[in-house]
Amino acid sequence: MSNSYQPQKIEPKWHRIWKETGAHKTLQRSEKPKYYCLDMFPYPSGSGLHVGHLRGYVLSDVWARYEKLRGYNVLHPMGWDSFGLPAENDAIKRGIHPRTNTEKNIQNMKRQLEQIDAMYDWSREINTSSPEYYKWTQWIFLKMYKNGLAYRKLVPINWCPSCKTGLANEEVVNGRCERCETPVTKKNLMQWMLRITKYADRLLQDLDKVDWPEKVKTMQTNWIGYSEGAEVIFKAVSAKDEEEFDIPVFTTRPDTLFGATYMVLAPEHELTEKISSPSQEKEVQDYIERSRRVPEAERLAQVKEKTGVFTGAYAINPVNREKIPIWISDYVLLAYGTGAIMAVPAHDIRDFEFATKFHLPIREVICSPGAQRKKDSTPKEAYLEEGELINSGSFNRLSSEKAREKITERLHQRNLGKRAVSYKLRDWVFSRQRYWGEPIPIIYCERCGEIPVPEKDLPVELPQVEKYQPSGTGKSPLENIPEFVNTTCPTCGSPAKRETDTMPQWAGSSWYFLRYPDAHLEKVAFEKETMNYWLPVDMYVGGIEHAILHLLYSRFFTKVLYDQGYIDFDEPFQRLFNQGMVCKRSKRTGKVEKMSKSKGNVVNPDDLVEKYGIDTVRMYELFIGPAELDCEWQDQGIEGVFRFLKKTWDLIPKWEAKPGPEDTETKTRLHLLIRDVTERIEAFKFNTAVSSFMEFVNFLNRSEILARGVDKKTIETFLVLLAPFAPHFCEELWERLGHSQSIFKEKWPLYDPSLVEDRLVRIAVQVNGKLRGTLLLARDTPEEKAVEEARKIEKIRKYLEGKEIKKAVFVPSKIINFVTSQG
C-alpha cells in the first residue's frame, strides 16, 4: 500500500463499495426522523455539467451527509427535467430526435453526477419525459380541469417567433423570450390556461410560512403584485348608436376621482370598436392594428413617448356627473385591472404625460396639507403624494385616507363602485405549440364537445415521429399526425380529435418532489401516507433563476393538490437555499462572467477529478467563497485544498505513531473545531468551515505536538467532522484506523462548552483607542486588578506618563482602554 495520498486509487474503491453495499439507499420508513434534502433537478443538456453546476450539488450533499450523521433518515434523490424547450431546442440543433438526444445527454450527465459521489439514491431516479412519469402529470392536469382550474380561452398571448410557441408571462423577460432572447410578439390563439390567479392571495400570504431567502420572497411578492383600491363604474355612451355601456376601472386612488378628466381603454379592450364615433373609427382601427404589431420589446423601449387616439365617445364621472372623453392608448394594459383606467393627470405621472401631449385638462384635487394653493396655475408635474382634498365637492378638506373610504362608500350606495383588490399575477398560459412535452389529455368530439381523457386511458403517449420541428402556424407538430389526432370520443364513441398542444417545460417540475419518495408507484402518483412521512421538503437547494417560475408553479400545484385532499401540506419547500453562480474571466470578452459555453469560460470537472480527485474538487467548490454569493473560479486556487488533504493524509500516521495522552490544549482545539464546523455548516458558511479544518491541522502540525503524538479519539473525531466534505478520504483513513464499519454510521460529535472557553484570555490594552499592548489574564480577572496589571506594562506606562487618566474602559475578556487628558 502506497503511503502518499492517491485519490485516483481510493476514490474508485469507495465508489464501488458504496454502490455494492447500497450505502446511499434510503430506507422507505424508519424509526429515525426523516430529512428530505432536494436539489433542483437539471435538464439533460448536451454540454454536460461544469464546475458551476457542481457547486449546488456539492453543497446539498455536504448538508445531506451532515444530517445523516446527525441521525436523520435522509432522502437525497436526483432525476431529470427532460421535457420542454431546452431539451427540444438542443435536439433540433443537433438534428437528433429529442428522445434519443435526451437519453444520450442523461447518460453523460449521470456519469458526471455519479462521479461526485453525492449520496443520491439512484433507485429513485425519475425522468419527466418517461410515460410512467408524465402519466401523472396529465392526471394532475385532469384534476385541475375537473375543478375548473384549467380552461381554454382565445387570448392575445406572448409568442416567440423563434421558438414558434406561446409563452407564459413568467417566460418573458424585458419583452424577450427567456430562452432565446428573441423579441416576443402578440398572437391571438386558443390557449389552455391554468387559473393560478385564484390562488394569488394564498400564494402571497403563505410566504410567511416558509424559511426562504427574503430576496426570493420579495420577488414573488412583487410578481403577485397585490394592490388595494376600488372598482369604479363609468357609464359610457356609444358615439355610434347611443347604446349605453358600463366601463369599470380599477384605481388605488379613489380619493382622486374628482380629478379624472378623461378615460383610457387598452387598445384590445372589447368596447373600443363598439363606442367609437364614425368619424374616429378609422383612426381607432389603425391604432389598434399598429399596437398589435409592435413587438413588446419595442413598445417598452418607447415608454417615454405616449401615443393614443380619441374614440369620439364620452363617459360620465360617477361622482360629479362630468362628461369626460374616452381615449385608447397602449399605456393601458388589457390584462391588468379591468383594461381601462380613469385618468387623473394631476396626480399620476403617466396620465400627466398623456394629458400634456394631447392637451387634455389637468385638474388638481389633492394638495399637500398646509400648503398655499396657487389659483388656477397649471401644475408642472403630477403630485403623487397623499394630502388634503380640493375641488372635490363635499369631500373637500378630507385627508386622502379618509376620502378614499368616504368616496368608495358613496359609490357603493349608488351601485357605482366598491372596494376591490387587484393582482399583477395573471393566469398561466399552459399551451405550447411544440412536440417535446406532455400531450394535454383532452378530446374534442363534434357531438359531446370538450371531453377529458378518462384516467384509465392515461398516459396519452407522445407519438414517435420523424418530423418534430415546430410549424410556426400556431399549431403543434402533432397536428400533422393523423394516427395521433384522430380518435374516438370516450363518451359517445363517435370520431373525435385530440388536443395537439403540449404542456410547458414547467409542468413536470411542478410536482416531481412528490414522486421521489415512491418513484415507481404504478397505481397512483403518490400515496398520502408516504407523503405524510417525507414531505414537505426540508431543504431545497438551487439557483436563484427559479425564484419566480418554478417555485411559484410548484407552490400552486401543491395548493391545488392540498385543496383536493391528496396531500396534507400546502407549501412544498420548507427551507430554500440559493447558491451563487460560478464565474470566470472569459478570454473572449475579457470580463468575469457566468460560465457558459458561448463565453468560452467553462471549466470541465472531469479533468480536475482526474488530476486532483473529487474530494479536492468538492472542497474547493465550498472553499471558493460564501455559498450564497457569486464567485470567481481560479484555476490555481484548487491547489490549496489539495495540499491540505495531502498534508493531512501524511500527518495522520505521524500523529498516530505516538498515540499520546489527551492533553488539554489539543482537546480544547478539538472542541473548538467541533463547535466551529457545526455552527458554520448550520449557517451555510462552508467556506469558513473548510478554513477551520485547515487551522486545526496547522495547529496539530506544530513540532511539539508531533513530538508527543495525538490520541486516537481526536483523530477519529476530526475524520467524522471532515467526512461530509471529503467522503472518500475520510472513509479510507477510517478503515486504516481499524474500523470495519462505514464512517457514515458514526454520530456527529457534540462539543463541551466548558472546554472551549480558555481560562486565560489575551486582552488588548489601548490608550485613547489605539492599541499599545496586550495582556494575558485569567478570564474572570476583576476590573481593578486588570487595570492595575495593564498600567504596569512598560509601553503603557510610557504613554500614560505626565497624563491624567480621565477614564479606564474595561470590557471583560476583550479590552482595556485608557482615556487621558490630552491626545
Next chain:
RNA sequence: GCCGGAGUGGCGGAAUCGGUAGACGCGCUGGACUCAAAAUCCAGUGGGGUUUAUCCCCCGUGUGGGUUCGACUCCCACCUCCGGCACCA
C-alpha cells in the same frame, strides 16, 4: 425611475450584539532538500517611515461628514458595481 445586495492586501476572502482589521488559502520573495526540476518543508509578505538590529511610529476596510473612550461594523449625504421589477392605474 423603484426595490434589494455589495465595495476590505497583488488575488479569493475572514472578522459585523462596536472592542487587537486582514483568519484560511492562492500568488509572490528568500531559504532548505536535489546534479537539476517537480513535490515537500521553513521563514517573510497591507502601504509608508525609522533603526546596525531588536524596537518603534504614522496611514489604512469605496468617498465626505457625524455619534462614541473606541467604527469595516451604527447614523447622514454621495460614488461605483451587481441583481430584480419596470407604463400594474
